[in-house]
Amino acid sequence: MSERWRGTAVLAVALFAVNVVARLVTRFGFDGDDTAADRVSLGMFMVIGLVLAAVAFVWGRRRPVAAWGADMAAAVGVALLLTVLVGPLLVGDNPFGGGAGTFFAQIWLYLAAAGVGVLLGYLLLTALGLDHRSQSLKRYAELRASKPRRVVRR
Incomplete structure (x- = not known):
């Protein structure tokens, strides 16, 4: 069972890492420039x-939709919580500093x-069969x- 959750955890961490990199680039590269942000x-x-499309393509080949769909939903949920609540803290912002509209829009x-x-x-995976x-x-x-030929009795 731990093998199943390892992939989900890695996906959640990878999605959160993408967010952290984007926040750090915005903070140190384009501080104050809203258009660049x-x-x-x-x-x-x-x-x-794109990451989720690639993971859905790979996981969809090996397992039924019900199995990988739940794992992907869990990974996206955890990554979303980390992105919304922990991500702003890493760059010195308040998660609710922009107001409720910004929080829920994110x-x-x-x-x-x-x-x-x-x-x-x-x-894409389904279209390719x-x-x-x-x-x-x-x-x-x-x-x-490829049914075997039926033996005829005499």
Whole structure:
């Protein structure tokens, strides 16, 4: 069971690390420039979406959607909490300093980027016919088609 949660924990830490890097770049590279900070945030959300698309593509090949979907939701939830509550503290900001609107906007944008990333990764996997369900159906069809010849009694 620990093997299953190791991948989830690594994904959560990787998503949080992307956020920390974006916050540090914004803090030390573009301090006070809101336009650059917005671009760095947009880039961060794109990287998060791409990471989740790649993970959905890889995990979707090996396991059914119900198994990896729950793991991915847990990883995104933990990474979201770390991003919203711990991330601002790392650069000396207050998580609620921008007000409720900024706080909840960050949550919705994170969830939107995560949802789009997972959806794109899984749709690409399904379109290529490489997902777990398609492969199971392919193996079943091959097994049924290769039935041994029936012996005829006389």
